[in-house]
Amino acid sequence: GKPILEVRDLTVEYDTGDRPVVAVDAVDLDVHPGEFVGVVGESGCGKSTLLFAIAQLLSPPAAITSGTVRFQGQNLVAMSEKKLAALRWRDFSVVMQSAMNALNPVTSIGSQFSDAIRAHDEPVTDERPAEVLRLVGIDPIHLKSYPHQLSGGMRQRAMIAMALLFTPDLIIMDEPTSALDVVAQRSLMVQIKELQQQLGFAVVFVTHDMSLISHFSDQLVVMYAGQTVELGATRAVFDHPAHPYSKGLLDAFPSIRGPKVPLTGIPGSPPNLADPPTGCRFHPRCPEAFADCPKVEPELYQVGAVQARCLLHAPGQKQPAEPVREAT
Numbered sequence: 001g002k003p004i005l006e007v008r009d010l011t012v013e014y015d016t017g018d019r020p021v022v023a024v025d026a027v028d029l030d031v032h033p034g035e036f037v038g039v040v041g042e043s044g045c046g047k048s049t050l051l052f053a054i055a056q057l058l059s060p061p062a063a064i065t066s067g068t069v070r071f072q073g074q075n076l077v078a079m080s081e082k083k084l085a086a087l088r089w090r091d092f093s094v095v096m097q098s099a100m101n102a103l104n105p106v107t108s109i110g111s112q113f114s115d116a117i118r119a120h121d122e123p124v125t126d127e128r129p130a131e132v133l134r135l136v137g138i139d140p141i142h143l144k145s146y147p148h149q150l151s152g153g154m155r156q157r158a159m160i161a162m163a164l165l166f167t168p169d170l171i172i173m174d175e176p177t178s179a180l181d182v183v184a185q186r187s188l189m190v191q192i193k194e195l196q197q198q199l200g201f202a203v204v205f206v207t208h209d210m211s212l213i214s215h216f217s218d219q220l221v222v223m224y225a226g227q228t229v230e231l232g233a234t235r236a237v238f239d240h241p242a243h244p245y246s247k248g249l250l251d252a253f254p255s256i257r258g259p260k261v262p263l264t265g266i267p268g269s270p271p272n273l274a275d276p277p278t279g280c281r282f283h284p285r286c287p288e289a290f291a292d293c294p295k296v297e298p299e300l301y302q303v304g305a306v307q308a309r310c311l312l313h314a315p316g317q318k319q320p321a322e323p324v325r326e327a328t
């Protein structure tokens with residue numbers, strides 16, 4: 001079927017007065033109805049910026065400098081703020097990392113829901129706020145509560161409830177569980193997945209935690225230094241990661257790949273986007289780098305069922321007979 005969200009060649013630059021910093025570099029992304037797409041990468045890889053760009057929530061000095069974001073066939077990049085405001089919450093909604101920042105601290109949960117309802121020309125029943133709170137497992141009595149009266153987990157759930165008010169087709173989530181402890185994180189993920197299956201909305205879910213997303217997403221997009229470095233079905237990326245960065249991310253979370261071993265992670269840190277490395281941007285950290293890597297910019301190449309931005313997979317490239325992986 002047709003994707004509900006089609007991102008093409010999306011580029012976001014930060015105008016720093018000096019050289020522009022490219023935070024999102026020509027990213028393509030497809031999300032089909034009811035699909036759960038995970039976007040993973042270390043902090044600073046551009047994943048949150050990508051999500052803000054999709055939702056048209058960037059503010060200066062960040063701006064979309066090229067590309068399109070087609071949602072239900074309409075290009076959001078070219079849309080007026082008025083039309084966007086009508087679509088947000090109703091057709092797609094956004095759940096941020098911290099509900100504490102997203103919710104108004106001096107207004108009860110119930111009046112924030114009412115405000116969102118009043119702002120849209122879309123009839124919902126008087127019962128709807130109580131209904132969506134029940135959906136996320138919160139007693140509707142908390143419509144009277146203020147954000148600070150709820151636990152961190154309940155605040156995130158309240159945000160998700162608000163995102164569900166109009167039963168949107170797409171919910172965009174930026175690390176909505178990252179402020180929670182491991183147990184609360186897991187239970188919120190399970191709940192999001194259940195709601196998604198029950199209500200049928202699509203999800204774009206940004207996270208740094210590959211092990212968390214692996215159990216929930218259908219498709220995976222791995223980002224590094226503003227670029228997509230690997231994408232494909234979650235299962236395929238997990239079973240046969242094609243990009244050395246994806247392998248490194250998986251090794252950073254060994255519990256899902258077998259016995260517990262000390263976390264190796266990926267040595268070094270992501271590059272300064274104002275001055276990214278030449279050639280493959282991952283080359284200074286890549287355990288498999290070879291002579292061409294600092295010189296040639298890789299494209300996304302088809303590798304079995306996935307696509308990877310790595311010269312090892314460039315057509316005609318002589319590959320090592322066995323993947324080069326150091327035992328740890």
Ligand code: SF4
Nearest residue numbers: 280283286293310311
């Ligand atoms: Fe590593 Fe080279 Fe592939 Fe980049 S292109 S990921 S440096 S092997």
Ligand code: MG
Nearest residue numbers: 043044047048
């Ligand atoms: Mg972020």
